[in-house]
Amino acid sequence: xxxxxxxxxxxxxxxxxxxxxxxxxxxxxxxxxxxxxxxxxxxxxxxxxxxxxxxxxxxxxxxxxxxxxxxxxxxxxxxxxxxxxxxxxxxxxxxxxxxxxxxxxxxxxxxxxxxxxxxxxxxxxxxxxxxxxxxxxxxxxxxxxxxxxxxxxxxxxxxxxxxxxxxxxxxxxxxxxxxxxxxxxxxxxxxxxxxxxxxxxxxxxxxxxxx
Numbered sequence: 001x002x003x004x005x006x007x008x009x010x011x012x013x014x015x016x017x018x019x020x021x022x023x024x025x026x027x028x029x030x031x032x033x034x035x036x037x038x039x040x041x042x043x044x045x046x047x048x049x050x051x052x053x054x055x056x057x058x059x060x061x062x063x064x065x066x067x068x069x070x071x072x073x074x075x076x077x078x079x080x081x082x083x084x085x086x087x088x089x090x091x092x093x094x095x096x097x098x099x100x101x102x103x104x105x106x107x108x109x110x111x112x113x114x115x116x117x118x119x120x121x122x123x124x125x126x127x128x129x130x131x132x133x134x135x136x137x138x139x140x141x142x143x144x145x146x147x148x149x150x151x152x153x154x155x156x157x158x159x160x161x162x163x164x165x166x167x168x169x170x171x172x173x174x175x176x177x178x179x180x181x182x183x184x185x186x187x188x189x190x191x192x193x194x195x196x197x198x199x200x201x202x203x204x205x206x207x208x209x210x211x
Contacts, residue, residue: 003021003155004022004180008020008035008037009037009050010038011037012038012050013039013045013047013049013050014047015039015047015057016039017037017038017039018036019034019037020033020034020035020039021033021034021035021057021092022035025049026133031054031056031058032057032058033056033057033087034054034055034057034062035052035053035054035055036052036053037050037051037052038050038051038052038053043185046137048056048149053183055140060137063131063133063137063145063209064132064134064136064137065133066133067083067133067136068118068132068133068136068138070084070095070117071082071091071136072082072118074086074091075106075107075108075118076108079095082094086106089104089105089106089119090102090103090104090105090106090120091103091106091118094138095118095140095142095143095144095147095189096147096193096194097146097147097151097191097193097194099143099147101139101140101143102120102121103118103120103122104123105120105128106118106120107119107120108121111128111130111140112130114130117130117131117132118130118131118132119131119146132189144194145169147167147191148191148194148197148199149166149171149187151191152171152186152187152201153166153187155186155187156171156183156186157185159182159185159186161173161174161179161183165209171187172209175205176205177205180203180204180205183201183203184201184203185199188200188201191201
């Protein structure tokens with residue numbers, strides 16, 4: 001509301017970049033938004049105002065809610081919609097590439113300060129953790145990008161390129177400067193399981209690795 005907005009504006013005018021989400025009505029329609037207040041500085045470095053950037057994230061919020069509903073249905077044994085399945089112990093998210101993400105010992109019920117939430121055992125952290133729609137979407141997006149990168153690296157190897165390293169969403173191969181365009185074309189080709197995905201890549205050439 002107005003009070004929250006005044007607080008966020010005060011933080012921005014104090015020199016802090018502020019990010020927040022909210023829900024509002026516009027033309028009779030409810031929508032979710034994400035806003036960033038970015039301080040503007042004058043020549044002396046003093047804050048003289050701020051920029052406001054607002055994005056409609058309604059589709060993202062709807063996707064988060066849908067994914068959580070599907071996961072809950074699977075755990076309850078209320079049906080298998082193809083994206084999630086539950087074997088009585090572990091929850092599985094099935095990816096278009098054929099891989100699966102496993103949530104070990106998944107349950108639905110009281111956890112920490114919530115009465116009804118999805119929780120599972122995280123072997124890396126060696127403890128139970130909770131999850132929700134937003135985190136499930138994050139897992140799905142990261143899994144997609146990993147699979148796109150893996151497909152691209154296999155194609156590059158088949159084309160004769162040697163991968164030196166790869167991390168997150170980038171990779172390094174040995175080659176000539178005039179081969180950059182070909183490398184980008186190879187990794188931009190959508191895989192069979194996502195033929196309509198608008199995949200693209202950009203690249204550059206250097207004598208040594210640099211960000």
